[in-house]
Amino acid sequence: MKVIVVTGASSGIGLSIAQFLGQKGHSIYGVSRSKIHEKNIKSIQADVTDFDQLKAAYQEIFELEGHIDVLINNAGMGISGTIEDTSSEDATYLFNVNLMGVFNSTKAVLPFMRESGGGKILNISSVASKLSIPFQAFYSSSKAAVNSFSEALANEVAPFNIQVCSVMPGDIRTGFTKNRKKNAVDSPEYKNRVDQSVSVMEKDEINGMDPISAAKVIHRLVQKRRIPLYITIGFKYKVIVLLAKLLPAKLANYIVGSIYAFKKGK
Numbered sequence: 001m002k003v004i005v006v007t008g009a010s011s012g013i014g015l016s017i018a019q020f021l022g023q024k025g026h027s028i029y030g031v032s033r034s035k036i037h038e039k040n041i042k043s044i045q046a047d048v049t050d051f052d053q054l055k056a057a058y059q060e061i062f063e064l065e066g067h068i069d070v071l072i073n074n075a076g077m078g079i080s081g082t083i084e085d086t087s088s089e090d091a092t093y094l095f096n097v098n099l100m101g102v103f104n105s106t107k108a109v110l111p112f113m114r115e116s117g118g119g120k121i122l123n124i125s126s127v128a129s130k131l132s133i134p135f136q137a138f139y140s141s142s143k144a145a146v147n148s149f150s151e152a153l154a155n156e157v158a159p160f161n162i163q164v165c166s167v168m169p170g171d172i173r174t175g176f177t178k179n180r181k182k183n184a185v186d187s188p189e190y191k192n193r194v195d196q197s198v199s200v201m202e203k204d205e206i207n208g209m210d211p212i213s214a215a216k217v218i219h220r221l222v223q224k225r226r227i228p229l230y231i232t233i234g235f236k237y238k239v240i241v242l243l244a245k246l247l248p249a250k251l252a253n254y255i256v257g258s259i260y261a262f263k264k265g266k
């Protein structure tokens, strides 16, 4: 039985991970701003943008359980719209949740994980970290930053028997689509293209994988003795990430643009 903390466990991927791992007999603590009412999940109401809340929560878990074995940094959100029309407040807030939230949670858990003799930190990134999506610049770059953070972290904490993995899901059906914050206004010069682009993205998400597919991948990572630095969820998305690696960057970006940028403004 492992003691596992999942951030963003009130909905979507995090909820599915927490339920699945709870059913496997692990002791699950779910962090989110809203309360979680689930049999196998101990609810911690905290905001990942607040380091002190997380530190107090993880200290309490450690005192109660004697160890923290796995941290899954899953809490996240999206914004969409043109770079030109995005407010600094929205961009800053997104980075506060998606990147600083991972930092706060990791920093808060590390003393306890080291004290536990080791563990695993699984950061939920996205395929968008490898192929930046137009009109989702801040989301894509926050996830690229999560990957970079994971790489540095992995080397820093390896001597403490702590392993790190950046998990990159493809499209998954969750509340993420409805929770995405759209720019209040996108300039008329872009408006049609933004609408078409976001609707392609939303359609892909609504027709995406069941969150259980992510829960199963995470369960395998929890069980494994050695874990990879990166893992992509979904066969189609594994091929896309491989192509992004093999193709010249400009060509890969052109292909993404032909799917999501509507350069001719159809």
Ligand SMILES: NC(=O)c1ccc[n+]([C@@H]2O[C@H](COP(=O)([O-])OP(=O)(O)OC[C@H]3O[C@@H](n4cnc5c(N)ncnc54)[C@H](OP(=O)(O)O)[C@@H]3O)[C@@H](O)[C@H]2O)c1
Binding pocket: 007, 008, 009, 010, 011, 012, 013, 014, 031, 032, 033, 034, 035, 046, 047, 048, 049, 074, 075, 076, 077, 097, 124, 125, 126, 127, 168, 169, 170, 171, 172, 173, 174, 175, 176, 177, 179, 205, 208
């Ligand atoms: N769905 C996809 O297609 C997809 C693809 C790739 C990657 N991802 C990533 O997967 C992760 C989970 O997304 P999801 O699709 O499951 O979306 P979701 O259904 O909207 O769930 C987001 C979770 O994050 C929590 N959260 C948001 N802001 C928070 C904050 N400030 N403090 C604490 N918790 C916060 C929410 O809980 P509260 O609102 O209760 O706080 C909720 O539990 C995200 O990091 C997302 O970027 C999703």
